Amino acid sequence: MKKPETFEVRLVSATMIAPMVRQLVFERVDGQPIGHEPGQWVNLALPLPEGERRRAYSIASAPDGSSRFEIAVTRVPCGTGSIYLHDLPEGSVLSAIGPHGLFTRASEDPSPSLFVGTGTGVTPLRAMMQAALTKGSGAPLWLLFGARFEEDILYRAEMEAFVRAHPHVRYEITLSRPGEGWKGKSGYVQAHVPALLRELEAAGAPVAPHVYVCGLERMVKAVRELCRRELGVDRKHVHTERYD
Ligand SMILES: Cc1cc2nc3c(=O)[nH]c(=O)nc-3n(C[C@H](O)[C@H](O)[C@H](O)COP(=O)(O)OP(=O)(O)OC[C@H]3O[C@@H](n4cnc5c(N)ncnc54)[C@H](O)[C@@H]3O)c2cc1C
Numbered sequence: 001m002k003k004p005e006t007f008e009v010r011l012v013s014a015t016m017i018a019p020m021v022r023q024l025v026f027e028r029v030d031g032q033p034i035g036h037e038p039g040q041w042v043n044l045a046l047p048l049p050e051g052e053r054r055r056a057y058s059i060a061s062a063p064d065g066s067s068r069f070e071i072a073v074t075r076v077p078c079g080t081g082s083i084y085l086h087d088l089p090e091g092s093v094l095s096a097i098g099p100h101g102l103f104t105r106a107s108e109d110p111s112p113s114l115f116v117g118t119g120t121g122v123t124p125l126r127a128m129m130q131a132a133l134t135k136g137s138g139a140p141l142w143l144l145f146g147a148r149f150e151e152d153i154l155y156r157a158e159m160e161a162f163v164r165a166h167p168h169v170r171y172e173i174t175l176s177r178p179g180e181g182w183k184g185k186s187g188y189v190q191a192h193v194p195a196l197l198r199e200l201e202a203a204g205a206p207v208a209p210h211v212y213v214c215g216l217e218r219m220v221k222a223v224r225e226l227c228r229r230e231l232g233v234d235r236k237h238v239h240t241e242r243y244d
Helices: 080-087 119-134 156-165 193-204 217-230
Strands: 005-018 021-028 041-048 051-058 068-074 093-100 113-118 141-147 169-175 210-215 238-242
Touching: 021 080, 041 080, 051 068, 051 080, 051 119, 068 080, 068 119, 113 119, 113 193, 119 141, 119 156, 119 210, 141 193, 156 169, 193 217, 210 217, 217 238
Parallel strands: 113 141, 113 210, 141 169, 210 238
Antiparallel strands: 005 021, 005 093, 021 068, 041 051, 041 093
16 A cells, blocks of 8 residues: 655546535646555645645545546535635645545455445545456445435446446435435435345355445444444444544
8 A cells, every 4th residue: 555645736627516516636746646545535735714724535536547536525514624625726736645544445356345325425435446347347346325315416327337337236326305206215325235235245145245334424333333233244344434
């Protein structure tokens, strides 16, 4: 795993991918590759009115040897860092420190994986899926994504394309506040983990699945406890990253 370093990044492009989520594409100013493992994050040093503050963001894209990487930032009400990044003009340069983190999955890992993410918590899971699929992995890769409303669903077209191209990819969305026309799953992700995990165990047998969970603490804790205590998943097979 690469040692973290400090480097400058330039904002190349930015797009709103949901009403409260801005996707930002950065590139290292020195042209060096980021060299992260899928699932890792970077610290961005933000020059806020109260002084420089660091905020962590998961790298949403797989390592591809280039100097570019993506993040996706939820605009937190009254959150100085996330609002700064939502307003950051293209071309701006920031200081970054990283890559950091042990919430990783090797792209050639043959284990069946259940990815559970809510909101921008899906970003490191997306990087893991992109990396595994680019390497031609045949391991079952199942993503359970949770959001409030249909408009909050992130990377839907990309995930649906993965499903069409790869029979071992499964994509499930659950909405906690579905509209009347929604025909998919509803409720919190926790409600759907047991059934999906049992199916994945059967699909991936005899190799036991790993579970990767990312998002806000309440959800992460609930899924971790569920997996370890009620579903009997080996604690070494439950990997978590929390944002708060
Ligand atoms: C390892 C790691 C990776 C992270 N990756 C991401 C990422 O990819 N995308 C991202 O948007 N955030 C991510 N975060 C959270 C991010 O670092 C900031 O905490 C977040 O942007 C809020 O900062 P702020 O200055 O706007 O608000 P602050 O004033 O610092 O925080 C206000 C409150 O916002 C809440 N909060 C933090 N993150 C979120 C969120 N995503 N959605 C809703 N509420 C939140 C917390 O409860 C916090 O107490 C990550 C955090 C960690 C530790």
